[in-house]
Amino acid sequence: MSIAKKITLLFAILSAIIISLLSGFVWYFSNEFAFEDFYKRLEARVNIAAQIKLFHDENNSAYAKMRNQYLERLPSERELVIEESQLEKAKTELKIPESFFDKIRAGKMSRYRSENHFNAGKFFKSNGKNYIVIISADDPFGFRELKDLQKILFAGFFLSIVLSFLVGWKFSNYMLDPLRKMIKSVKKIKAENLHLRLDVKQGTDEMSQLAQTFNNMLNRLETAFETQNNFISNASHELRTPLTIISGEVELALKTFDNSPEQGLALHKIKDEADRLEHILTSLLGLAQSGFNGKVQPREEVRMDELVWEAKDSVQQVHPESKIEIDFSKLPANEEALTLKANKNLIKLAITNIVSNACKYSDNKPVLVSLESNGHLLSIAVADQDIGIPQEDIQHIFEPFYRASNTSNFKGYGVGLPLSLNIIRLHRGSIAIQSQVGIGTTIKVILPII
Incomplete structure (x- = not known):
């Protein structure tokens, strides 16, 4: 996988993680606080219903008038005043979890939601009896808004991933374009054109430093290749000439020596070693030459x-x-x-x-x-x-x-x-x-x- 693809993929993954965390954050707090206002309206109705139904005083008529004139009736609104002795029977009808009633018994205002159906309840004591007042209603508008938000978050998530992938691809190509040009230039440099150099842009960024490093390396390689080429060109003549003279003189001496065994043995030894040295020289020159200009x-x-x-x-x-x-x-x-x-x-x-x-x-x-x-x-x-x-x-x-x-x-x-x-x-x-x-x-x- 190319570096551009890796950068794009990594950019898309990081964007997906960040966007998913942001979407989850928005969803969580929207889910927590989207219905807060509706719950407060239910809780106000719980207190008013308890005042009207359970407490009889001179303010009841005012509460009832306020209830009728200023508080609109909510969708599917239902008002329940349950005596504690009748609670078990009511539980089977209401289908509300026990935790809802446990909170009520603790003296707190309790809330419970199932889809878009909301419940609020509280414990009251009147005339020596214990009562639980529960107000339930539907909030189709808030629930619909939450569903719409969910759809928007999902659509935004996938759209953002696509956009981040495209942006990441463009960004990676833009950032790696100097590197691609550098690779293209380096591929053109071979043994026969080591004089070529990379174009170094003004600046202190990593690409400029890399190009300058390549040029410094090419300077050293060109010097080394020129030295080796000069050796290959000159070594054959400079080294073979004395070897040829030694071999010729030894052959002449072998033809004219005085039959002394020791002298003949020494001359043959010199001849063998000269031939051996010439063979080594030939192999070394072939080894050096094949490593230098075999490609051309x-x-x-x-x-x-x-x-x-x-x-x-x-x-x-x-x-x-x-x-x-x-x-x-x-x-x-x-x-x-x-x-x-x-x-x-x-x-x-x-x-x-x-x-x-x-x-x-x-x-x-x-x-x-x-x-x-x-x-x-x-x-x-x-x-x-x-x-x-x-x-x-x-x-x-x-x-x-x-x-x-x-x-x-x-x-x-x-x-x-x-x-x-x-x-x-x-x-x-x-x-x-x-x-x-x-x-x-x-x-x-x-x-x-x-």
């Missing part, structure tokens, strides 16, 4: 089944006694599933290094090279029956000059697999390895079909 080297359509055969031929020229078996049983009929857009020389070098290692460490036991494609990924598996790699060494075998602890009896420099890994990564692929000591090793190269 020309690419072409390469049939991987044909390349595997070429790699086999190359290995057998160096190890003629090797036994390499090719398995194409899992190949699809569609040749497009076997074709990669790659630098043929580099990818051939990577496969050749892996197969050559398998042959070298397997003591001429069969090495199986299998090719498989599923339409999106192409895999090349090299399985051998070699000495195996100890588990503690597997995580280091792709480090330059690292050699497993059980390879001391085999010649090698520890640069073949790192070079292969660099080349495979340049083609957006990966390498997986499985190995058991004394059983064998399987290395699988996985490449995307472009």
Whole structure:
């Protein structure tokens, strides 16, 4: 999920929580106080009814006149004066909970509402008898207003969520637009155009700081790449020239030496070490060059089944006694599933290094090279029956000059697999390895079909 979507979703959720809390607050207090006025009108009628019905004095006529002239009759209004001895019978008719009467017995004005039907009651004592006066009525208008408020709150809630989602989407896009432009600019920067820089806006906000940080990093990368490029350009000439001279002089000395065994042994040792140094130099230059400008080297359509055969031929020229078996049983009929857009020389070098290692460490036991494609990924598996790699060494075998602890009896420099890994990564692929000591090793190269 993109950051814009996450921000929008989070904004909508927070808005929903805030709006729901606000709506609940409005609903609660509206529900509590919407009928307060109506209850007060009922309570006034309770007191007036008690005065008229239970207390007979000179003010009764005034109360009755006020009742008739100034207090309108409420919808479904009902007046009950219940003697305490008749209370149990009245309860079954009124359908009012016991808590209502408990509050009355405590000497307080009691209230009870069922939907839009309201009740108010109070305890009175007159002429030595106990009475309960109850006034009930309907308040359709207040109840309707509360229902309308409920509908408005629900509609407002959902409308607010939609609006908050839209506003959040616009807000997140607005805030992340500089970041998107920055990403677009960074994607254009490659090894061949490291001189490009991001546009830094004036200001001290995080986006400006991020752009400036990228530019500082690009400055360091450009300097490092230029240094490496200069080394790659100059090292071949500067280092190969003295090696060539040493090798030539040693070969001349071998032709003219005086048959002294010690002198011949020393000259052969110098020649071997010079060849070894030249091989290391070649591997190092290949490793450095593949890491620097492999992406700008020309690419072409390469049939991987044909390349595997070429790699086999190359290995057998160096190890003629090797036994390499090719398995194409899992190949699809569609040749497009076997074709990669790659630098043929580099990818051939990577496969050749892996197969050559398998042959070298397997003591001429069969090495199986299998090719498989599923339409999106192409895999090349090299399985051998070699000495195996100890588990503690597997995580280091792709480090330059690292050699497993059980390879001391085999010649090698520890640069073949790192070079292969660099080349495979340049083609957006990966390498997986499985190995058991004394059983064998399987290395699988996985490449995307472009």
